[in-house]
Amino acid sequence: METFYPEFLPRFDELLRQLAGRPAAVVGHARPDGDCIGSQVALARVLRALGHEAVCVNADPVPRRLQYFAGDETFARPGALDARDFAAVFVDCADHDRAGREARARFPAPAGVVDHHLSNAGFGVCNLIDPASAATAEILAGLFFDRGLPVDSVTAQALYAGILTDTGQFRFNSTSRRTFILAAELLVRGAKPAQAGYELYERETVGKLRLLQRFLSSLRFECGGRVCIGVLPDGVFAETGSLSEDTEGMVDYTRAVDGVEIGVLVEERPDGIKASLRAKDPASRVDLIAGRFGGGGHACAAGLTVPGEKAATFIPILVAAIEDQFRAVAAVRARPV
Ligand SMILES: [Mn+2]
Missing domain, CATH: 3.10.310.30 (Diaminopimelate Epimerase; Chain A, domain 1)
Incomplete structure (x- = not known):
């Protein structure tokens, strides 16, 4: 397989080093969308597979249509976390405030930021920000594959949902060759497009x-x-x-x-x-x-x-x-x- 984010790999390795020996908080933005939840679930699962303790943190609950993708992952409100020294990774947050005031105050110095918003100036120690990527889930999928990290079927489906939603079902301008190749690799790991489409677009109230x-x-x-x-x-x-x-x-x-x-x-x-x-x-x-x-x-x-x-x-x-x-x-x- 080709390398998807060669320029990010030294910083991604540095981020993993920053997380060593501390519980990780994977923080998403308020009013989370598919890319946010998918990225949080995927990163928390991969970190856990690497032996880290990881918890997903969000100011708002997981929306009904995204609950399927969260699987058995639990999402904590920032105020419900214990007082330990968490290493925080913010995903899909264009800036520190997007996670909500409480999360910003709880994690004033994030270890990492993974995002694809053009306006993101980088507010973590290790900033993995690529505006050319269609989704934060695309960046994470690429980094996981580049480093040969364990992507199981739940992780693959979560990343697929992030890419599917942020590309408007592979329609938006940001949809690239890389987007399709990564989506195809996620299918190899167990992502199910028909199931994802049903959960996201055919269960409206x-x-x-x-x-x-x-x-x-x-x-x-x-x-x-x-x-x-x-x-x-x-x-x-x-x-x-x-x-x-x-x-x-x-x-x-x-x-x-x-x-x-x-x-x-x-x-x-x-x-x-x-x-x-x-x-x-x-x-x-x-x-x-x-x-x-x-x-x-x-x-x-x-x-x-x-x-x-x-x-x-x-x-x-x-x-x-x-x-x-x-x-x-x-x-x-x-x-x-
Ligand atoms: Mn996004």
Whole structure:
């Protein structure tokens, strides 16, 4: 087999050395997604197979649709951990705060960071950050194979789920030759694509579909049809019998419209708004738009939160920021080379 992450191997070895003799905390981000849970489960299992004690830590519970991939792995809240000196590895967290305030305070100096977010500046001792990778699970799969570490069928399925979800089922721009080769190797180790697809995409609740119905009926178009925005008002989860985790993937509908370049989901919460941005073309750099509001992410997928804000007042401000970005991108394109 080829080597997938040759440039990361010295640092990965250093990370494993950092973990020696200490229990490991594998920390994921708040409101975890498939890549987060898959990466946490896989790394904890591999560390355990190497003789480490490892525990998965997350500020929020594992969403219903991802519980199958967690298997018998237990997830601890940061506050529920004992006082021992854990060596923390943060996975799929664009920055230290993404894990939540409590996790950040509990693990102020992470031993490692494994991530693929463009905006990640590296906040650990050993930073394994590759924005060219489609998923954190892709980086982990590559490193595990490069080092010949034990990847069993549960680990393989968890990594496969991470790659499947973060690539939008192998559709997004980030999907590469390496993504497919690693996915194929995971199949060799026991990953089951049909089972993963069933668990992730064919077990929706009625509440989630009602939520989707509300979301689709809220869609509005801005910037001459180049931007599509959908809103989930405060209270909509109770009204539709859905959960906040059911918003996962919903923003993709805003981008799916022909002619739309940037899609946005604005979620109104009692304490402010949360927005997810998606672009078709990485040149749109939605991470820069999110960055104006203190958020971040990838060129094609980014997020932000604004405390104390309402959707009605925030959307015009966001549209103005997107218009600015369209102008900046157009100016770069018009520049003679
Ligand atoms: Mn990810």
